[in-house]
Amino acid sequence: MRTLDEDLRRAAATAPDREAVVAGERRMTYAELDAAATRLAAHLHALGVTRGDRVALLLPNGAEAAVAIYGTLRAGAAFTPLNPTIKADKLAYVLRDCEAVALVCDEVLSPVAQEACEHAPGVRHRVAPEDLRPPGAGGGADALPHPPISVDLAAIVYTSGSTGRPKGVTLTHANMAFAADSIVEYLAMTADDRVLCVVPLSFDYGLYQLLMCVRVGATLVLERGFAFPGRVLELLEHERITGLPGVPTIFQLLTSAGGGLAARELPSLRFLTNTAAALEPGAIDALRTAFPGALLYSMYGLTECKRVSYLPPDRLDARPQSVGIPIPGTEAWIEDDAGRRLPPGDVGELLVRGAHVMQGYWNDPEATAARLRPGRWPWERVLATGDLFRADDEGYLYFVGRRDDIIKSRGEKVAPREVEAALHAAAGVRTAAVVGVPDALLGEAIVAYVVPDDGVTLQPAALRRHCAVHLEDYMVPARVELRGALPTTPNGKVDRLALTEEAVTSC
């Protein structure tokens, strides 16, 4: 059993001059990443951060984020990766919830960090990017505390909960190392791989690209998000990228923007991976036309166990809508409400067992009990995903729907209650309801229905602006509709189904 930090030490010892992280103009070797991680660990140690403490990371994709992750782990602490577009209220909540003692943040974000820290007195230290550079001389490794072991906490990754409050998924080194190994195995990753990561490292999909590359000593090319298809195509070619992880929104933007794709030959590109939402058959065809030499992996997962399943690329033609089979070393099956395993074809809840299953939600035994159930052995707990699935005769899994009202937009989870709470806080709003409607580009588009207070005139644009100020970018409603009243069910609750139907037909 190993810790994540051992992967970096090994990569740095095996191939010190190999590129670990490429971000913009910055090219960092494994030796440099290793030295910078040691420096940060020593710095954190000197600040009084000790084994098991939580360090929150508020950084855009870049070499600093990689240093911050491994430096925190090397200090024996656990990291909490945060979306760089997080706003002060939620940041303060998360900092308090995970009891972070330090916050590593980018200069651009510091006003948000400043405001949040005023409401999170437990955060004793702020670490700026200049502390994340490789050292000029001297290591300081001798000053490091006793290293963590594999059962220690490695990360708390926050995910949207249907209550509207984010929940902290707790993961040990063993959890994360196992999940990384399993994915490395089915993607057949080696030190020769060069992965282009345009999804944020604060999203576990992005985070694992780093963990997997470091595990095998491969190179990770990091971009601050996916904004410019031309930039991505240029990187694919010039950086000789072998693997491109994406979500349907990204792949659609990449294949639909203008011409020019077919003109490029990308002999290095070996695989594409898709998760967060299914690719439509048309999108699969477009990807195969644009990248004829690359294998396409359809996958499914949730932060609570990182990844559940993958579809071997040679099964894609026969089962284009399946998310495949459990990842290596794990099991998944479908149960009814009474906990009985269901035969092929029947729809029920998907359950998962394996060393990747989280330890629970931080500080939330109730939510933990709802997701982690007694397993095959007295010590084992299995994960109830909350998602409805069916399996075919050969065990291939098919996503059917969600049990809660969580919206998936741009590959990210959005709790309607979180968006509604932001709208309720806006002046002149009597009530608001938020639903997701199918959208070719977004997966689901967020639509908000707002009832103004009597005599008040509200502007949809102003309400969207209010949301943009208080919520992460991906949570801002695509549309805001004003209503005199909201439809209700016979027992007086907002009728979400009726609103969803209305939103779909009015598109």
Add this chain to the structure above:
Amino acid sequence: MGETEQVDTGLRAQLRAYVEEAFLYLHPDVELADGDRFLELGVIDSLGFVELVEEVQDRYGIAVEALEITEENFGSIDALVAYVERRRTS
């Protein structure tokens, strides 16, 4: 003022008005200079750039190729002005 500068001023005002109307209103705390990068300030994200590219195609009749959708061409007001001028005259 020379003719080119006048064209530039008109185009610049037009593009700036569009960016303000379509994106900047969501970020009341941001003061955007013409050289500031949209992405770095978080003013326009990946989906926003899709809208921006469509606007440039529709309003100026330019067929934008995927490879041209880069920060150098679409990343700031200055970049947009230079790109649109170059493509309109070519």
